[in-house]
Amino acid sequence: VEIILGAELSTYCSLPGGCATTATETSSSGSSGASSLANLITNADQGVLLSFQAVEGSQSQTTNVYCYAPGCPNEIPWELTSHTGGSNPGVINSYLATISSGGGVSLATLNLPGQQGPIQPVLQRADTSYIGTASTSSGNLMMAFTPGNILWTVPNDAPKIATADGGIIGTSGTTYDSNGKASGQTATSIQSWTGSESGIAYQYGSVDQVALTPPVIYTVPPFWSFAGANQSGSNTSALCHDDRDKLITEYPKYNAGYLPICFASEFVPASNAQPTFHFTFAELNTSDIHFSPPDVPDWAILRAVLLSGLENTRANYGGQAITINSAYRSPLVQNAVSPLFPHDRHIHGDAADMATSSSQMIWNSLHNAAITAGACVEPEAQSTVNHVHADWRSGCPAGWRK
Amino acid sequence: MERLVHTNPGRTILLLVAQVSVLTLICPAQQTQVSKPSVVSSLSELRSDDAGERAEAYEQLRSDPSAIHSPKVQTALLDLLDREEHVIESTLRGSHEQVGVSDKYGEGYGEYVAELADTVNSFADWNDPHQACILVHESYNPDSRFAAEIASHWKTAIPCLVKMYGSDVGLTRGQAAPVLVRALTYSRDGLDPATLQAVRGIIVRALHDPHEAVRGNTVEALGSFGGEDMIPTLKAVAETDPSPEVQGHSIRKSASQAIAAIQKRGGGQ
Numbered sequence: 001v002e003i004i005l006g007a008e009l010s011t012y013c014s015l016p017g018g019c020a021t022t023a024t025e026t027s028s029s030g031s032s033g034a035s036s037l038a039n040l041i042t043n044a045d046q047g048v049l050l051s052f053q054a055v056e057g058s059q060s061q062t063t064n065v066y067c068y069a070p071g072c073p074n075e076i077p078w079e080l081t082s083h084t085g086g087s088n089p090g091v092i093n094s095y096l097a098t099i100s101s102g103g104g105v106s107l108a109t110l111n112l113p114g115q116q117g118p119i120q121p122v123l124q125r126a127d128t129s130y131i132g133t134a135s136t137s138s139g140n141l142m143m144a145f146t147p148g149n150i151l152w153t154v155p156n157d158a159p160k161i162a163t164a165d166g167g168i169i170g171t172s173g174t175t176y177d178s179n180g181k182a183s184g185q186t187a188t189s190i191q192s193w194t195g196s197e198s199g200i201a202y203q204y205g206s207v208d209q210v211a212l213t214p215p216v217i218y219t220v221p222p223f224w225s226f227a228g229a230n231q232s233g234s235n236t237s238a239l240c241h242d243d244r245d246k247l248i249t250e251y252p253k254y255n256a257g258y259l260p261i262c263f264a265s266e267f268v269p270a271s272n273a274q275p276t277f278h279f280t281f282a283e284l285n286t287s288d289i290h291f292s293p294p295d296v297p298d299w300a301i302l303r304a305v306l307l308s309g310l311e312n313t314r315a316n317y318g319g320q321a322i323t324i325n326s327a328y329r330s331p332l333v334q335n336a337v338s339p340l341f342p343h344d345r346h347i348h349g350d351a352a353d354m355a356t357s358s359s360q361m362i363w364n365s366l367h368n369a370a371i372t373a374g375a376c377v378e379p380e381a382q383s384t385v386n387h388v389h390a391d392w393r394s395g396c397p398a399g400w401r402k
Numbered sequence: 403m404e405r406l407v408h409t410n411p412g413r414t415i416l417l418l419v420a421q422v423s424v425l426t427l428i429c430p431a432q433q434t435q436v437s438k439p440s441v442v443s444s445l446s447e448l449r450s451d452d453a454g455e456r457a458e459a460y461e462q463l464r465s466d467p468s469a470i471h472s473p474k475v476q477t478a479l480l481d482l483l484d485r486e487e488h489v490i491e492s493t494l495r496g497s498h499e500q501v502g503v504s505d506k507y508g509e510g511y512g513e514y515v516a517e518l519a520d521t522v523n524s525f526a527d528w529n530d531p532h533q534a535c536i537l538v539h540e541s542y543n544p545d546s547r548f549a550a551e552i553a554s555h556w557k558t559a560i561p562c563l564v565k566m567y568g569s570d571v572g573l574t575r576g577q578a579a580p581v582l583v584r585a586l587t588y589s590r591d592g593l594d595p596a597t598l599q600a601v602r603g604i605i606v607r608a609l610h611d612p613h614e615a616v617r618g619n620t621v622e623a624l625g626s627f628g629g630e631d632m633i634p635t636l637k638a639v640a641e642t643d644p645s646p647e648v649q650g651h652s653i654r655k656s657a658s659q660a661i662a663a664i665q666k667r668g669g670g671q
Contacts, residue, residue, distance in 0.1 A: 335613020
C-alpha cells in the first residue's frame with residue numbers, strides 16, 4: 001500500500017501590465033501536508049495506525065512586476081522592477097490514520113495542548129487502544145488513546161510493556177493499571193533487556209530472554225506488547241509465521257512468565273536432528289513429541305547452555321550415555337504435567353531430567369557430573385532417586401549449586 | 403506586445419511514502435487477569451491448602467520490597483518454609499521415598515521452595531535455634547553453597563542436624579549426615595567433647611545406614627572434608643558395602659576414592 005500524505009499546489013500566472021512596457025506576475029500557493037515523518041504501528045492483525053502532523057491552510061502570495069520592453073531602466077529584458085508578498089503559516093493538526101489491510105483509511109484528529117510533534121504510538125493493548133508518547137510545551141507524556149480520544153496521560157514516563165490485564169510497565173519501572181494509575185514499582189528499571197540478573201528482573205541464558213518476578217502476563221501477538229516490537233526491542237516482527245507462533249502464544253496463556261522471541265537462536269527445528277553431538281532433537285523434545293496429541297513437535301527451545309551443559313555432563317560422567325527423560329516442554333505440556341506450577345525451567349529450554357535407573361550411585365554420579373558442568377541440580381529429597389533434574393539458568397538457589 | 407503567460411503546472415510533492423506490510427496472524431491473544439492481592443490477602447493465601455496459591459502469594463510478597471522487610475511478613479515466610487519442609491518430608495514418607503514433591507506437584511514446586519529458602523535466609527537470624535533449624539531442614543544438596551552456610555553456622559546448626567539424622571526418612575538423614583561432616587571442619591576447636599563424640603558417632607553410623615543415599619552422601623562428604631581418622635571406617639565401607647556396582651558406579655568405589663582424597667589432602671579434620 002502506498003500512502004501519499006499531503007500535497008502542495010502552486011500556480012503561477014502572469015498578466016500583462018497596465019502599460020506597454022511592464023507585466024505583472026502574481027504567484028500564490030496554498031499547502032496542506034505532513035509536517036514531519038509519520039509514526040507507524042500495527043493495529044493487531046487488521047492493518048496499521050499511522051500518526052502524523054499536518055500543516056493546513058498555509059498560504060503565500062507574491063507579486064512581481066517585470067519590465068520587458070526596450071526602455072527598461074537597465075535595458076535588461078524581463079527585468080524585475082518590483083516585488084511584493086505575504087504569507088499565512090496555517091495551523092498544525094495531529095492525525096491518526098487507521099489503515100486497514102485492504103487499504104481503507106479512517107482519519108481522526110487528536111491534538112494535545114501545546115503539542116510538539118506527532119504522537120508516537122509504542123504499544124497496543126488487547127482492547128485495541130494504544131499507548132504512546134507525546135512531547136508538549138509542558139513536558140513529555142505517556143498516553144493511552146484511541147483514534148480521536150485521549151484515555152489518560154501520565155507525565156514523564158514512557159511505555160515499555162503492555163500486560164494482559166490492560167496495564168502498562170513504564171521504562172521507569174513503574175507499573176500502571178489499565179486507567180493509567182500507578183500500581184507499583186518493579187524492583188529494577190527495565191530500560192534494558194540485557195541487564196544483569198538482579199532484584200526482580202531475571203535473565204535466562206542469552207541476553208534477549210527475560211522474565212519478571214512476579215510473572216508478567218504479557219499480551220501476545222497480534223498486539224504490539226513490547227516497545228520495539230519484541231523483548232529485544234529490535235523492531236522486527238514478533239511473529240515467525242510458522243508453528244513457532246503457536247508455541248509463543250502458549251507462554252502467556254499458561255502464565256509462563258516470559259515470552260520467547262521468534263527469531264532467537266534457541267528455537268531449534270526438527271530438521272536439526274542433532275543439535276548437539278550426543279543428543280538428538282527427538283530426545284530433547286521427547287515430551288512434546290510424545291504428548292497426545294503432539295504439541296508443536298517440530299520446534300523446541302533448546303538453549304545453548306543446555307546443549308553445552310549436557311555435553312559437559314556427559315563428559316564428566318565418563319563419556320557414558322545419558323538417557324533424557326524430558327528436556328524441553330511446551331507450556332501446554334508443562335501445564336498438563338504440572339498444572340499447579342506451570343512455569344518451571346523446562347519451558348525455558350535450559351533443563352533436562354536424566355534417567356538414573358533408580359540407582360543411588362547413578363543419581364550421585366550424574367549429580368556430580370552435572371554440578372561440575374555448572375548446573376543447578378534439584379535436591380534428591382525433592383526429585384527422589386528416580387531422576388536427576390539439572391538446569392542451566394543464570395542464577396540458581398543456594399541449595400542447588402555447589 | 404507579447405503577452406506573457408507563464409503557467410507552472412501544479413507540483414505535487416510526495417511528502418511521505420510508507421510501505422506497509424500488513425501482518426497476517428495466526429491466533430488471537432488470550433488473556434489472563436493478573437490479580438494484585440494486598441499484603442494482607444497474600445499473607446492469608448500463604449496458608450492455603452493449594453501449593454500453587456501459596457507459591458503465588460509468596461511471589462507477590464517477594465516482589466514487594468517494603469513487604470519483605472515487614473517482621474510480620476518475615477515471620478509468615480519462615481512459618482511457610484517450615485510447613486513446606488514438612489510437605490516434602492511427608493510426601494517422601496507416605497510413598498516410601500518413591501514419590502517426591504516434584505512428582506506430586508511438579509518441579510516448579512521445588513523451585514518455589516528453594517527460592518523461598520533463599521528469601522528466608524536473607525533475613526533469618528542464624529543465632530535463633532528455631533530459625534536455624536527451619537533453614538537446616540530445608541531440602542538442599544549436601545555439597546551445595548547452602549550446605550556450606552549451614553556448616554558455617556555450626557553452633558546452632560549441629561543440634562538441628564543431629565535431630566534431623568533421627569528422621570525415619572532416609573533422604574532426610576542423607577542430607578544431615580554429610581552436612582555434619584562438613585560442620586566438623588568449622589567447629590574443630592569449639593565443639594564440646596560430648597557433642598563431638600555424638601557427631602562422630604552419627605557419621606560412623608551413617609556409613610552403615612540402611613539407606614544408600616545416607617551411605618553414599620556421607621562417603622562423598624568425607625572424601626571432600628573428612629580427616630585421616632575416618633580412613634579405617636572408609637576402608638571397611640570400601641570392602642563391605644552391600645550396594646552393587648551399577649554402570650561402573652558403587653559406594654565401595656566412592657569410599658576408595660574418598661580415602662585417596664583424604665590421603666592426598668594429608669588429613670586435617
